[in-house]
């Protein structure tokens with residue numbers, strides 16, 4: 001049994017191989033080799049039918065020679081890579097959305113794909129709450145001014161100050177791994193949390209939370225709105241001018257999910273007109289945001305460069321979730337997080353077909 005640990009600068013080869021150590025079933029008989037790419041020091045991109053990937057396909061094919069299992073975060077598992085590695089049986093990707101794998105191609109070639117959902121839920125939820133606080137208190141803006149020698153006390157004016165989280169009504173759109181964690185933190189801080197998520201079981205909500213029957217009834221009461229849905233064709237731009245108009249005056253809008261969920265022009269209009277108090281984004285309409293974009297000059301906008309999921313624990317948990325599924329697979333058990341379960345359950349499986 002040969003496993004290739006194909007790391008990068010975040011989920012490093014050391015993190016991947018360290019997570020494999022001690023897993024039941026992964027004894028000395030398992031041969032672990034490794035390569036490591038230069039992401040995130042250079043940006044990832046979409047190519048060869050996969051997304052948000054980094055690394056050279058030929059280097060990956062060479063490193064995968066004879067490997068049964070690929071364990072990676074951002075390497076490109078394109079159709080060409082998968083077709084070139086006939087021994088490969090399992091690709092385990094240490095991210096929630098393994099968009100750097102051509103899953104249809106893996107399925108056609110009988111290769112199982114597993115992922116690591118929830119690995120950065122705490123990191124992203126904490127970042128989202130930090131962005132709500134940064135927006136409410138205008139921390140980044142005041143920091144820049146103080147450092148520029150501009151010490152202003154007029155921000156203490158009633159009209160210039162923002163809300164507290166405690167006592168505010170916060171609309172949490174999407175109650176999955178990230179949204180659920182953010183909702184629990186916000187409720188613990190004393191916010192009244194209104195959840196909008198058509199697929200959530202109301203019994204999982206905790207004290208201090210209520211489930212909105214529809215989007216509008218959440219928007220109408222949310223002085224802080226934070227987005228945590230996955231982006232789909234159905235919910236693209238689901239928060240636009242019409243939805244922002246429904247928020248209470250001086251509301252705060254935060255998006256640390258995906259840029260496609262939000263009409264950023266509508267948010268900028270809301271900030272320019274004074275309808276909104278502030279906004280904060282870790283997900284942007286284009287990443288990186290092109291020079292001269294309106295958001296650079298819109299007042300009270302706080303932005304971070306898609307770092308919500310970036311914590312040490314997220315990288316380590318990603319490795320542990322992936323390694324546990326690799327160990328299950330090697331022991332002949334069903335991995336817990338399968339992207340193409342039909343492959344595992346049918347004779348297409350390379351290992352089952354004896355390929």
Ligand SMILES: NC(=O)c1ccc[n+]([C@@H]2O[C@H](COP(=O)([O-])OP(=O)(O)OC[C@H]3O[C@@H](n4cnc5c(N)ncnc54)[C@H](O)[C@@H]3O)[C@@H](O)[C@H]2O)c1
Pocket residue numbers: 096118120121124173174175176177178179196197198199200228229230231235238256257258282283306307308309310
């Ligand atoms: N900023 C970052 O670095 C970062 C890191 C991790 C995740 N994310 C993003 O955060 C978001 C949440 O991730 P997650 O892991 O919690 O996903 P998840 O799949 O666990 O949860 C998503 C939830 O959204 C709900 N949902 C789907 N469509 C909806 C709609 N139209 N309205 C309301 N709810 C809807 C689903 O029912 C589900 O409960 C995703 O967009 C993800 O891409 C960002």
